[in-house]
Amino acid sequence: MGSIEKVECVEVQISHSSSISTSESHEVSHQYTDEEYKRLRRKIDRYLLPLMWLCHGLQQVDKGSVGTQATFGLREDTGLVGQQFAWLTTMFYLTYLIFELPSVVLLQRYPMGRVLSLYVICWGIVVLCIGFAQNFAQLVTLRALQGMFECSISPGFLLVVGTWYKTREHPSRALVFQSGFAGMSIMTDAIVYGIGSVTNKNPDFQAWRYMSFFLGSVTVLAGAACLLFLGTPSEVRWLSAEEKKIAVARVMENNTGHDRTGFKDWKWDQARECLTDPTFWFAGLNATLNAVPNGALTSFSGILNTTFGFTNLQVLILNIPKYCFTALYFVLVGVVAxxxxxxxxxxxxxxxxxxxVGFLLIAILPNDPQYKWTKWVAHFITSPYITSTFFAWSLVPSNVAGRTKRTLCTTITFVGYCVGNMTGTQIFRAKDAPRYVPGLIACTVCLTAQVVVIFVWRMVYVMRNRRLDMRMSELGITEEDRIKAGKEIGESDCTDLHNPFFRYAM
Structure with missing residues (x-):
């Protein structure tokens, strides 16, 4: 941030007591009771959380569906050879990466709810069309389009969470919609099992095609529902004018402004600050390391389980307890956080x-019938790893102020996510089948390195908060006054590093 903007932010801080009276959001923040805030929060939850849960769950199911379809003949029916199957997921994340920044910019400059809804409808149509594919060229083209449209959903939903919820509410709300993968997988796998079981009666039945028809149709319907209900406080129609004021006032204490703060402005000073902030790079590195095993399991989870000695239908049944555990784990850690x-x-x-531990056991133990249940348990206990990515995503709206800076931090997070997923699909090489030991070892190394990165990242936040506490103590500023001043500066689109009252969540 340049010196002019820094001076402006500091001037806002110095004069916050007088300027609060001219700020509508700060005026209304003192007009409502805790009960009114809680009643509105319950209404927000009723409208937004089920919808985001559904759409995010479908996104995860849709992008990983090729892994299940591969065990039902997709590779054979379309003539895939060598690494072509791996490239279906690599291409998905390549276009996901390329279109990430343009999509986030669209979300910043245009009504977020409408943009997200159109993306959901478009990728649903693409998933449906995959059922008609006849060869690698058609499949890889459709997967590229799917990645292009799906890239907006996770960052978009995080921006939605940031504009509706308080910082303390971010992790639990983010985990609610992110747990949609487990919940939707349970339901869709039950239907996919029914589709797949037809193959036992009719070997010529290409079940994987009907799986795409089913998933694509459901996604299009979900996108239509988003058009009606999804958006930020200033967009949605299910809030009254007064409720919209309460919604804006409720999130002012986040010190990051409201949903229209910095809406049209792209600030290059914030972009430069972002690139020099080490937490920006921690976010990207964390996402990359965690996404390597995610990319591997997205494509090869079903294939791995069949190499343990289970049939493709058994794999679908055995996935259900894994998804139940994942959903319960998300609820537990969300409540704790x-x-x-x-x-x-x-x-x-x-x-x-x-x-x-799980990845190591899968790599070490041979594919022998006596170890198949041990290897399944090892695969089962890998489930919690994705928590690191989801919690890291929720740290962006909690810890990054300034719309341009927050946009870039969201982008680097998902750039790392894409790079890691592309890497994960390629480290499982055809020549290493059926055990894929090198790829499994690489997943273990990445998760270990990620623990170190998160620890250092947290230490940076701890030191910044300690400096804040020392300043507040020296100036004799109470916690109530700090929060009050931080709200005003956050509304002026000041970044976290130039907001002298900003406290980081860990």
Missing amino acids: TKKKNTRMWIMMLSNITPI
Whole structure:
């Protein structure tokens, strides 16, 4: 940030007591009771969380569906050879990466709800069309289009969470919609099992095609629902004018402004600050390391389980307890992170321990019938690893102020996510089948390195908060006054590093 903008931010801080009276959001923040805030929060939850849960769950199911389809003849029916199957997922994340920044810019400059809804409808149509593909060229083209449209959903939903919820509410709400993968997988796998079982009666039935028809149709319907209900406080029609004021006032204490702060402006000073802030690079590196095993399992989870000695239909059944555990785990850590302050990053580190053990066991144990249940358990305990990515995503709206800076931090997070996923699909090479030992070892190394990154990242936040406490103590500023001043500066689109009252969540 340049010196002019820094002076402006500091001037806002010095004069905050007078300027509060001219700020509508600060005026209304003192007009409403806690009960009114809670009643509105319950209404927000009723409208937004089920919809985001559904769409995010479908996104995860749709992008990973090729892994299940591969066990039902997709590779054979379309003539895939060598690494072509791996390239279906690599191409998905390549276009996901390329179109990430343009999509986030669109979300910043245009009504977020409408943009997200159109993306959902478009990728649903693409998934449906995959059922008609006849060869690698058609499949890889459709997967490229799918990645282009799906890239907006996770960053978009995080921006939605940031504009509707308080900082303490971010992890629990983010985990609710991110747990949609587990919940939707349970339901869709039950239907996919029914589709796949037809193959036993009719060997010529290409079940994988009908799986695409089913998933694509459901996604298009979900996108239509988004057009009606999804958006930021200033967009949605299910809030009254007064409720919209309460919604804006409720999130002012985040010190990051409201949903229209910095809406049209791209600030290059914030972009330069972002590139020199080490936490920006921690976010990208964390996402990359965690996404390597995610990319590997997205494509090869079903294939791995069949190499243990299970049939393709058995794999679908055995996935259900894994998804149930994942959903329950998300609920548990979400509650802990909401109730216990500054526990998010500790949970991120702890959630990598059992996955490290699980990947090692799968790599070490041979594909022998006597070990198939042991290897399945090892695969089962890898489930918590994804928590590190989801919690890291929720740290962006909590810890990054300034719309341009927050946009770039969201982007680097998903750039790392894409790069890691592309890498993960390619480290499982055809020549290493059926055990894929080198790829499994690489997943173990990445998760171990990620624990170190998260620990250092947290230490940076701890030191910044300690400096804040020392300044407040020296100036004799109470916590109430700090929060009050931080709200005003956040509304002026000041970044976290130039907001002298900003406290980081961990």
